[in-house]
Amino acid sequence: MxxxxxxxxxxxxxxxxxxxxxxxxxxxxxxxxxxxxxxxxxxxxxxxxxxxxxxxxxxxxxxxxxxxxxxxxxxxxxxxxxxxxxxxxxxxxxxxxxxxxxxxxxxxxxxxxxxxxxxxxxxxxxxxxxGALGYGYNEDLMKSKGLPIPSSWDDLTKSVYKGHIQMANPNSSGTAYTTLATILQIFGETKGWEYMKKLHLNINQYTKSGSAPIKAAGRGENTIGICFQHDAVKQAKKGLKVKVVSPSEGTGYxxxxxxxxxxxxxxxxxxxxxxxxxxxxxxxxxxxxxxxxxxxxxxxxxxxPDAPDLSTINLIDYDFQTYGNKKKRAQLLSKWDDDVSTIAR
The missing domain is CATH 3.40.190.10 (Periplasmic binding protein-like II)
Known part of the structure; x- marks a missing residue:
């Protein structure tokens, strides 16, 4: 027992x-x-x-x-x-x-x-x-190619930069979707979509990741990368020849x-x-x-201490509720796919 x-x-x-x-x-x-x-x-x-x-x-x-x-x-x-x-x-x-x-x-x-x-x-x-949106450029490539230093969003649509700019695809990248939403808010939807078409003509590649364009610029594989400013600062902190631009018209975040x-x-x-x-x-x-x-x-x-100082950046009153709305997001991505990405460049 x-x-x-x-x-x-x-x-x-x-x-x-x-x-x-x-x-x-x-x-x-x-x-x-x-x-x-x-x-x-x-x-x-x-x-x-x-x-x-x-x-x-x-x-x-x-x-x-x-x-x-x-x-x-x-x-x-x-x-x-x-x-x-x-x-x-x-x-x-x-x-x-x-x-x-x-x-x-x-x-x-x-x-x-x-x-x-x-x-x-x-x-x-x-x-x-x-984090504030902006772009960065490779100093050495800008000099060797004889390119003027851009200071605004509008500058990026100039023909002199054709083939020298990278940004991510807004379908896969939050950085690129924020870029799209920022441009539409700064210029208005009609002029904003015209801007995106002009910018498209200067893009050499749409990447999957939002930080990829500025990383490529840091490696000397790309001249200008649209990115969040902290990602450009990160490349500069590594000792790479990257300079950060906060666009003069203002920027989203x-x-x-x-x-x-x-x-x-x-x-x-x-x-x-x-x-x-x-x-x-x-x-x-x-x-x-x-x-x-x-x-x-x-x-x-x-x-x-090297993080971008938001108090010195001209931040727009970004409308998160509108551009975070699922229907609005789907509408914008569909329009970008149909009206922008299909343009031959």
């Missing part, structure tokens, strides 16, 4: 250990879709895993690609958190019911633009950084965002990551690393 009782006790202990092990495994994982630079994604994963013990499986894609993936997986979500990328597609995801409503415990410490992003998205997203994916398999871990990513400590870690030069959303966090 004692033997059978001991055996039963051992069996129960083994069963409990097995169940605890399964619970730990289930609660110790996170699938992260990351839309910032690969080096920044890796920094975030490495430090989050170290601080929490939660194992992260990370995939890096541009914001447009990630939005498309989350849509495709909506009936059986595989991701838990979408980190980074411009705010417009995050707002689109919130409107399409693809993301989960959650208000971080650090919300009150965030900049007004980051809080407004959350409000616009019914708390299904939140701002995590701010991004509120880089983060969202929990609706139906996340690891919801508890997703919330832990969400709070961690906007905490003062994590934001300081990310934005003083030397590889992420945006302005952090948390007002208690420190920024890189």
């Amino acid at each position: 004692k033997t059978s009782f001991k055996a039963a006790k051992v069996f129960v202990l083994i069963a409990l250990s097995f169940l605890i092990s399964l619970s730990v495994q289930a609660r110790g994982r996170l699938t992260l879709y990351c839309s910032v630079g690969a080096d920044v994604c890796e920094l975030i994963v490495r430090n989050f895993q170290k601080e929490t013990g939660i194992k992260v499986a990370m995939t890096r894609k541009s914001s447009g690609e990630t939005l498309a993936q989350i849509k495709a997986e909506s009936s059986n979500p595989k991701g838990d958190v979408w980190f980074g990328g411009t705010g417009d597609p995050h707002l689109t995801a919130s409107q399409e019911g693809l993301t989960y409503k959650y208000k971080s415990k650090h919300f009150d410490d965030l900049r007004p633009a980051a809080q407004q992003q959350a409000i616009n998205g019914n708390y299904k997203t939140v701002g995590i950084y701010v 991004e509120v880089g965002s983060m969202s929990i994916i609706d139906g996340a398999r690891n919801l508890d871990e997703a919330k832990i990551f969400y709070d961690w990513a906007v905490s003062p400590a994590a934001q300081t870690l990310i934005f003083t690393s030397g590889i992420s030069l945006q302005v952090p959303a948390n007002t208690k966090a420190s920024a890189d």
Whole structure:
């Protein structure tokens, strides 16, 4: 009798250990879709895993690609958190019911633009950084080709720059979609679309990633790259011959965002990551690393001393609600596909 009782006790202990092990495994994982630079994604994963013990499986894609993936997986979500990328597609995801409503415990410490992003998205997203749009150029290539230094958006449509400019495709890149939306807001929709057609004639390549054009300029493979200004500064910090331009007409900006994916398999871990990513400590870690030069959303966090000073940049009153609207976004992308990308150059 004692033997059978001991055996039963051992069996129960083994069963409990097995169940605890399964619970730990289930609660110790996170699938992260990351839309910032690969080096920044890796920094975030490495430090989050170290601080929490939660194992992260990370995939890096541009914001447009990630939005498309989350849509495709909506009936059986595989991701838990979408980190980074411009705010417009995050707002689109919130409107399409693809993301989960959650208000971080650090919300009150965030900049007004980051809080407004959350409000616009019914708390299904939140701002995590701010960055101004612009472009950069390779100094050596400009000199060797005898090109004038551009200072405005309008300059980029001049024929002298034909074949010397790269930008990303707005279907895959949040940077390029922000560019399109910025031009339409600065010049008005009628003149804005004419501008995009003129600019198209000077483009040598549409890249998938928003940072690719300025990286190519840094390597000497391209002359001018339309990008967020912090991406151009990042190339300059590497010692590359890249100069940053803040267009004289004014420019748009991004509120880089983060969202929990609706139906996340690891919801508890997703919330832990969400709070961690906007905490003062994590934001300081990310934005003083030397590889992420945006302005952090948390007002208690420190920024890189070389980050663009937004107070010196002529920022437009960017209409996030209009250009983050899913119908508006679809309409603009369709028009760009039909009326701009098809023009021979």
